[in-house]
Amino acid sequence: MTTAPSLDITASADTRVLEATTPSSAYLDVPASKPLRLDSQRQLASYRIAYQTYGTLNGAKSNAILVAHALTGDQYVASRHPVTNKPGWWETMVGPGKPIDTDRFFVICPNVLGGCMGSTGPASINPETGKPWGLDFPVITIGDMVEAQVPLIDHLGIDQLFCVIGGSMGGMQTLAWAARHGDRVATAVPVATAAWHSSQNIAFHEVGRQAVMADPNWCGGRYLELGKEPRNGLAVARMAAHITYLSEEALHRKFGRNLQEISAKSFSFNADFQVESYLRHQGSTFVDRFDANSYLYITRAIDYFDLAAEHGDVLANAFKGTKTRFCVVSFTSDWLYPTRESREIVHALNAVAANVSFVEVESDKGHDAFLLDEPELFATIRGFLNAAATKRGLKAAGKG
């Protein structure tokens, strides 16, 4: 494990490429003596997991919370992003005095396997060729992401995580942690997620992948070694995906049919409507910080996620005999992972008599609500974690 010095430069593709191979954050290099056997049956001989930690691990190593990030997230959950220079993606949730209180808990946030912020992924150098992996990188699964995080927890000397928590794909990792390593997970908080990816969601991902692969600068995935970037394709993919993160109500409230700094329609293909300009901005800023091949691999991993199929088509079997305490959270206006998909998780957990609470948060912000200022979400997470921590005998913050 090495911690590289923190960079503080403005966003650029150069920084992004640098971060993929030389992360600003801490990282763990898992040696070839502990290869990762993937769900595809292929093997990663050695790999790196880049991660950030916040707070202090207590002597009993019993206060660790693993935060699993979503599709385009990273390890910078509560600290400045080295490429965009923006605050962490969940600073409202994680920090001193926040619901995930770093005065009480030790927070670990790894960049997922397949990611592009320092963990091994398609933008990393393939040791066999000395060039970026590109499409030679093996297709991975959510389960593989979790397995790649296990050595990190071992390395930190943690037998049992106090909690695994995450929203969206982070929620899938949370469920996979509980299903695969239940004895190492005291509590689990899957937020705005599902136990399998729906047909409609696969369809949206496929549109995004086709947009990337249609870009001639994608070059069959070899753009990095050829010094090119499929910016247009990735931007279109992000734009399409971004719509699914918002609710129609949120879009209507934010933008309606408002025109963009003009008094009348331009009768052209300019971004007349504010919503067009907003989407274009989402697309263009995204490509500055994200690797196109990582986008392909991670969306594929999500598509493949089906915890029931892994357990004889009976979701409850994934959690048989679990001692983990669960808190499942959904949002009323989330149409990417609607509440009924969280209910299916709750039903499966009930079927194995698991300890589970379920909260559907009233919000009109859509799937993105899990990242936003949602007091009911904060109160739910804070309450659940504090009650479970007290039960576990963890000191309250400031009672050191």
Next chain:
Amino acid sequence: MTTAPSLDITASADTRVLEATTPSSAYLDVPASKPLRLDSQRQLASYRIAYQTYGTLNGAKSNAILVAHALTGDQYVASRHPVTNKPGWWETMVGPGKPIDTDRFFVICPNVLGGCMGSTGPASINPETGKPWGLDFPVITIGDMVEAQVPLIDHLGIDQLFCVIGGSMGGMQTLAWAARHGDRVATAVPVATAAWHSSQNIAFHEVGRQAVMADPNWCGGRYLELGKEPRNGLAVARMAAHITYLSEEALHRKFGRNLQEISAKSFSFNADFQVESYLRHQGSTFVDRFDANSYLYITRAIDYFDLAAEHGDVLANAFKGTKTRFCVVSFTSDWLYPTRESREIVHALNAVAANVSFVEVESDKGHDAFLLDEPELFATIRGFLNAAATKRGLKAAGKG
């Protein structure tokens, strides 16, 4: 007006380009003496409207139904498409003995202004340059589409249409006909539509346009004269749009997470899932029959549609004093134009004491339901038209 001989050849881009300039269907060339003043304040000096008719216009010219097509539709509502060689897009609805009974009614279906099946649009030749219009074609509106159809109705000697009917963008044209030329529309049937295009729908259109314009073969819109085709971009646009035409239930029922002719995941970016393969097919067949610039222009026209904004932000004002009888139809699972948007039309019509009936059809097929086998839809249209026709004194079919 000339009727070109019907072609019967297989689908190809060559045929498509030929149809844009030399339609197989009938067409009307509106001369420069009757220029079209567009909503943009630009003027089309002369233009062509390609159309098909079905059935026989009666002596009183009182049995004419104008069918307005949707975004990617055309005049081949009930006859073989000259490019794809497939049956008409609404053969379940239009024909002898069908709900829109061509034994009783005379059906006119024009290709919209801006379209690519023979009506003047960006793929037509700009008389000033002798080259395809491309992006020099003026940006048009739904209202412009309607105004371009008026000379056709005049040409056919019809004072008042018995009915204007259409789904989706066809429903918008229906509303615009009733709002602009109410005295020429006895009945109007807007199906699965809205009086304005929502923020979310503008967003989806913008993704599609960006996908087209990101394709280097789009060449700033000049691909036709350069002998290129933005196939990839247009296919991605179609894929994204296609998802919005279906309901999540329909996708789940049709495909679920079923794999495509393989027994297990391929751990690759192949179309493992049936839904991926289906979407790719939708994309690739679409580009054979549709012009990319037409897609830009027509989506823009839909985005611009806002019947309330045209009438002092009060939708009811669009229909003040109307004598047209309306039948508004929506579908329970349509999330592109949800029922509440049809209700807004109905409320506006009620506010001006219009004669309006409203039917929400129970269906899990999403927006596409209006094109599919929906017995309740058929019964609604048949019942409404027959009652109105009897009231108008039109003979029943076969009572010649």
